[in-house]
Amino acid sequence: MDNLILLLLIVGIICVLLSFFFGRSSQRHAEDIENISISLHQETNQLKKRLKAVEEEMMIGGVTHVTPGIGPKTKTSSKPVHEIIVNQILSLHSQGYSIADISKRSSLTTEEVVEVLRMRGVR
Incomplete structure (x- = not known):
């Protein structure tokens, strides 16, 4: 019985340590996705501005x-x-x-x- 408790304690500690490593990598992925989203939004706004300029040129x-x-x-x-x-x-x-x-x-x-x-x- 003591071996089982010791084994569960070791597995728990290993899981906690692994969560620190994998948790940080998922946080990096979330930051990367957020950066890509911001970049895409900025590029879309630039394209809209260019399209508006072209439309105005066509009107003139x-x-x-x-x-x-x-x-x-x-x-x-x-x-x-x-x-x-x-x-x-x-x-x-x-x-x-x-x-x-x-x-x-x-x-x-x-x-x-x-x-x-x-x-x-x-x-």
Whole structure:
């Protein structure tokens, strides 16, 4: 019986010592995972910023218009209208918005909105 108690005591001490070694390695793994998570979050934020910059550049860039029966044509005005804005204008017009409302929503003058609609053969 004394041998059994002594054996259990030795096994218990060994288990406690082993837990110190394995506990620290799992703590290192947790720290590594946390560092990777932070790094991934930072990279995602950087990609979002780059994507936003590219989208803004596209909004500023030139526009090509397609006039029915004529083909692609580059608009040469003082303020080129980007294709995304053109699509927004066409969508708003098809939904029944007035030229003044479309002008406010697209940040263009009413003349520019009318010109875009005319270039697309809508008006």
